[in-house]
Amino acid sequence: MELGPPGGAGPAEPGPRLRGLRGDDRAASAAWLSEASAGRRAPSVAAVLPAGGSGERMGVPTPKQFCPVLERPLISYTLQALERVCWIKDIVVAVTGENMEVMKGIVQRYQHKRISLVEAGVTRHRSIFNGLKALAEDQPNSKLCRPEVVIIHDAVRPFVEEDVLLKVAIAAKEHGAAGAIRPLVSTVISPSADGCLDHSLERASHRASEMPQAFLFDVIYEAYQQCSDYDLEFGTECLQLALKYCHTKAKLVEGSPDLWKVTYKRDLYAAESIIKERISQQICILMDAKEDEEHVGRCLEEMLKKELNHVKVTSGALCHAGRDLQQIILEQCYNFVCVNVMTSDFEETRKLLNALEESNLSILYPVVVISVHFLDYKLVPFGQKMEHLMQIKEFAKEVKKRNILLCGLLIYYPQLWRQDMGTLEVRVYVRPHTTQPAYCC
Ligand SMILES: Nc1ccn([C@@H]2O[C@H](COP(=O)(O)OP(=O)(O)OP(=O)(O)O)[C@@H](O)[C@H]2O)c(=O)n1
Numbered sequence: 001m002e003l004g005p006p007g008g009a010g011p012a013e014p015g016p017r018l019r020g021l022r023g024d025d026r027a028a029s030a031a032w033l034s035e036a037s038a039g040r041r042a043p044s045v046a047a048v049l050p051a052g053g054s055g056e057r058m059g060v061p062t063p064k065q066f067c068p069v070l071e072r073p074l075i076s077y078t079l080q081a082l083e084r085v086c087w088i089k090d091i092v093v094a095v096t097g098e099n100m101e102v103m104k105g106i107v108q109r110y111q112h113k114r115i116s117l118v119e120a121g122v123t124r125h126r127s128i129f130n131g132l133k134a135l136a137e138d139q140p141n142s143k144l145c146r147p148e149v150v151i152i153h154d155a156v157r158p159f160v161e162e163d164v165l166l167k168v169a170i171a172a173k174e175h176g177a178a179g180a181i182r183p184l185v186s187t188v189i190s191p192s193a194d195g196c197l198d199h200s201l202e203r204a205s206h207r208a209s210e211m212p213q214a215f216l217f218d219v220i221y222e223a224y225q226q227c228s229d230y231d232l233e234f235g236t237e238c239l240q241l242a243l244k245y246c247h248t249k250a251k252l253v254e255g256s257p258d259l260w261k262v263t264y265k266r267d268l269y270a271a272e273s274i275i276k277e278r279i280s281q282q283i284c285i286l287m288d289a290k291e292d293e294e295h296v297g298r299c300l301e302e303m304l305k306k307e308l309n310h311v312k313v314t315s316g317a318l319c320h321a322g323r324d325l326q327q328i329i330l331e332q333c334y335n336f337v338c339v340n341v342m343t344s345d346f347e348e349t350r351k352l353l354n355a356l357e358e359s360n361l362s363i364l365y366p367v368v369v370i371s372v373h374f375l376d377y378k379l380v381p382f383g384q385k386m387e388h389l390m391q392i393k394e395f396a397k398e399v400k401k402r403n404i405l406l407c408g409l410l411i412y413y414p415q416l417w418r419q420d421m422g423t424l425e426v427r428v429y430v431r432p433h434t435t436q437p438a439y440c441c
């Protein structure tokens with residue numbers, strides 16, 4: 001068993017999100033969280049992520065958990081999702097021996113914490129069992145503690161939120177086992193031996209079993225220890241093992257639509273567009289407090305607010321806005337527009353890039369920075385400024401190595417316009433993460 005660096009970082013993003021919890025769920029969750037955050041007697045929770053598959057249905061040589069999404073392996077998104085949850089103490093990932101070094105490299109490169117690696121088995125159940133053994137404390141020189149509750153979650157289900165993890169963990173504490181379910185999309189049928197329809201199941205009274213699932217550790221560990229070779233070889237349902245071998249009926253918890261498992265190639269494309277959508281929905285406009293910049297920034301803010309969920313404006317020379325910027329970076333904004341009026345130097349943009357590099361923000365997702373320059377072409381001869389602005393290409397090459405996508409936007413306007421700027425709407429429409437301005441005038 002390869003153990004990663006122990007020690008728990010707090011949630012990668014601001015505190016627990018009890019999205020989607022209502023009534024009793026919310027009360028139970030709040031109680032659980034207050035116990036956990038106060039370090040009092042909240043149940044100790046660990047997670048096991050089976051990641052030892054070959055991804056045959058994906059149809060590519062790389063096992064799907066290591067396939068890149070936005071140039072980052074899929075499994076890293078799932079680890080990030082679990083790391084956001086501060087009350088999950090240990091995350092045990094089961095990977096094949098041949099992928100152990102790859103997995104260690106991912107943990108190191110993306111600075112994942114609380115990760116321990118174990119050898120996967122030849123089936124998913126055997127991989128999960130190996131993960132449970134690592135937690136059972138009956139392994140030589142194991143640094144892991146036996147948890148009270150264990151969450152089992154497929155490494156190829158990256159869109160898991162704290163609220164559903166909390167719901168299954170609380171339900172498992174009470175019932176011994178719990179699992180997320182979703183409505184069936186297709187009807188389930190049972191074929192006869194001659195390949196014809198024998199019967200179909202009533203779709204409305206059946207559900208799809210998804211992940212995460214959670215168990216009292218003793219229940220699921222006992223079930224795996226009692227498990228037949230047939231079940232270990234051909235089974236796909238942990239809840240069934242708890243029922244069959246420990247007579248524990250799992251509590252079923254309604255899951256959200258994004259709990260789906262990446263199985264086919266189309267699922268990778270879907271995952272990429274969902275991630276892009278999520279990180280492109282917020283933008284930060286940085287500008288100096290000079291009147292012109294303030295005005296342009298406000299115009300930009302009004303226009304972008306029609307397109308994006310979250311538009312933040314920080315004004316004041318970046319060195320003073322630094323505190324705001326640190327907060328914005330902590331809130332994990334990945335798109336920035338740096339407004340420069342009447343200057344074509346990159347001082348403000350350079351300060352922003354330095355702050356971004358120090359924050360390591362671009363380790364997890366590409367960061368888009370658009371350096372916008374409004375230049376009055378009467379005062380600023382085009383030729384003189386263009387070669388200056390062309391430096392941005394060199395600049396962009398440099399920061400691209402650190403996953404920061406920088407592009408420049410030069411908006412030349414006549415003196416006349418300056419006086420009428422109050423009336424003319426600034427129309428710069430930028431689709432973040434394509435790094436290409438759609439149009440500007
Ligand atoms: N021997 C195995 C097989 C699967 N898994 C993991 O179980 C999860 C769900 O399994 P599945 O979607 O079936 O993954 P694969 O087995 O890789 O896919 P395929 O069946 O297409 O080969 C995945 O995270 C997979 O890596 C595992 O840990 N050990």
Ligand SMILES: O=P(O)(O)OC[C@@H](O)[C@@H](O)[C@@H](O)CO
Nearest residue numbers: 124154209210211236237238
């Ligand atoms: O069968 P696969 O290995 O493709 O995926 C495992 C799924 O069956 C499993 O994740 C859920 O159905 C819940 O048990």
